[in-house]
Amino acid sequence: MRNTQSTNLLSELSRPGRRGARVGALDVPAVDVVAAIPAHARADAPPALPELSELDIVRHYTNLSTLNMSVDSHFYPLGSCTMKYNPKRNERLAALPGMLDVHPYQPESSLQGMLEMLWNLQGIFAEIAGLDAVSLQPAAGAQGELTALLVAAAYFRDRGEVRSNVLVPTSAHGTNPASAVMAGFKAIGIESDAEGMVDMVDLRSKIDAQTAVLMITNPNTLGLFERNIVEIARLVHEAGGLIYLDGANMNAILGAARPGDFGADMMHYNPHKTFSGPHGGGGPGAGPIAVRAMLEPFLPTPRVVRHEGGFSLDFNHPKSIGRVRSFFGNVGVLLRAYAYIRTLGADGLADVSRYAVLNANYLLALLRDLLPVPYSKGCLHEFVGSAMEMKSRSGISAMDLAKRLLDYGFHAPTVYFPITVREAVMIEPTETESRETLDAFADAIRTIIGEPTELVQAAPHTAAVNRPDEVQAAKSQRLAWSAAP
Numbered sequence: 001m002r003n004t005q006s007t008n009l010l011s012e013l014s015r016p017g018r019r020g021a022r023v024g025a026l027d028v029p030a031v032d033v034v035a036a037i038p039a040h041a042r043a044d045a046p047p048a049l050p051e052l053s054e055l056d057i058v059r060h061y062t063n064l065s066t067l068n069m070s071v072d073s074h075f076y077p078l079g080s081c082t083m084k085y086n087p088k089r090n091e092r093l094a095a096l097p098g099m100l101d102v103h104p105y106q107p108e109s110s111l112q113g114m115l116e117m118l119w120n121l122q123g124i125f126a127e128i129a130g131l132d133a134v135s136l137q138p139a140a141g142a143q144g145e146l147t148a149l150l151v152a153a154a155y156f157r158d159r160g161e162v163r164s165n166v167l168v169p170t171s172a173h174g175t176n177p178a179s180a181v182m183a184g185f186k187a188i189g190i191e192s193d194a195e196g197m198v199d200m201v202d203l204r205s206k207i208d209a210q211t212a213v214l215m216i217t218n219p220n221t222l223g224l225f226e227r228n229i230v231e232i233a234r235l236v237h238e239a240g241g242l243i244y245l246d247g248a249n250m251n252a253i254l255g256a257a258r259p260g261d262f263g264a265d266m267m268h269y270n271p272h273k274t275f276s277g278p279h280g281g282g283g284p285g286a287g288p289i290a291v292r293a294m295l296e297p298f299l300p301t302p303r304v305v306r307h308e309g310g311f312s313l314d315f316n317h318p319k320s321i322g323r324v325r326s327f328f329g330n331v332g333v334l335l336r337a338y339a340y341i342r343t344l345g346a347d348g349l350a351d352v353s354r355y356a357v358l359n360a361n362y363l364l365a366l367l368r369d370l371l372p373v374p375y376s377k378g379c380l381h382e383f384v385g386s387a388m389e390m391k392s393r394s395g396i397s398a399m400d401l402a403k404r405l406l407d408y409g410f411h412a413p414t415v416y417f418p419i420t421v422r423e424a425v426m427i428e429p430t431e432t433e434s435r436e437t438l439d440a441f442a443d444a445i446r447t448i449i450g451e452p453t454e455l456v457q458a459a460p461h462t463a464a465v466n467r468p469d470e471v472q473a474a475k476s477q478r479l480a481w482s483a484a485p
């Protein structure tokens, strides 16, 4: 259905004299405001505030809120930068006054409940990772990567070792090489083989005494478990390097495999992809990291510790890389992850992964004849189809398909990533979607493929904004309204 609601700004909707509130009679002595404010501090004219009725304002914001797609309103099969459903129970818990109203500058004695929650969460994240120590400070997955690489750099410095290279498979998320460079390393790409796995020949040729860290995503961005992970870890360790796991895809292996057991020395979690935390649009997130014991001294401070009298913040880590985020991290997001984990328990988390894998494979089976999936053997939580055939047959590209899906009420999948698949359409349904939703999504793709090319190429036809220049939209945002041309 076409969305014809007004997107005018409040200042454009304004009409002189229109009012949305009535102020009651004064119950305090009247003050002459003009006389009370010195002339030099007074504005020459009243501010040009919009004049609106309450209904104008309610309708304006309600309409705006429906122009965007969200997990709460639409199926959101965005692969890789997945947004899982945020259960409302967790939102309510995080909004309880005892959680919401505490301040990090309160005395520790009055924060015992919050500190206990954080301490428990550190333990849970260590257990799921199969690693020894956790920092909850990083505010997003990418910051977790950077933090762990700074920890690795401090570790090598402490040992008097000079290692300058970080190896990153070409299928990795763009944040991996960016984090490596930000941490002062040189990022070196490793090719993928014909099955979408790390190319072992290329890897062997690039591991040397300069190798500090191999950053690996497992399951990788094709949704496949790196079969050779134990051998990869052995090779890197033998050369004195460390294994970093981009743990963004833990949603596929909860309760089935632990990164520490398959060779990872450090990792980050993406709670928004695995533990239902909110994130996205650059908003607050969390990217806690877990590391092996030998890296613990270098973790950010403060750490939450337990002692006989209760819980406190421990700053006494002379080798620490210091703070990477104010206070203890984005506690509200961590709290939601904690609520999610405690609600489901270990068995429930293992079920999450089973259903995530089941849903992805069900959709894969429905779609593989429409969008061939070049690397589908052993697909776990997500898969990457290719619109290449469709594009050469009818001119409909991955981007056209993604845009047209909006008209059918579906958020677009990730497109053009990973770069190892041409015209990539990366789909991750997550575990919460019903069979009916998955069927409807596959039906929509089938219908779109049968539609006239021009119609699809001009999509979306129902969205408030059609096809913005994506680079300009990201790089030159105009976030403030001004009356001046």
Ligand SMILES: Cc1ncc(COP(=O)(O)O)c(C=O)c1O
Residues within 6 Å of the ligand: 080, 081, 082, 140, 141, 142, 143, 173, 175, 217, 221, 246, 248, 249, 270, 273, 279, 285, 286, 287
């Ligand atoms: C594989 C992978 N690595 C890293 C990240 C970066 O995480 P964030 O967006 O929290 O910085 C993502 C994004 O979700 C991801 O999918």
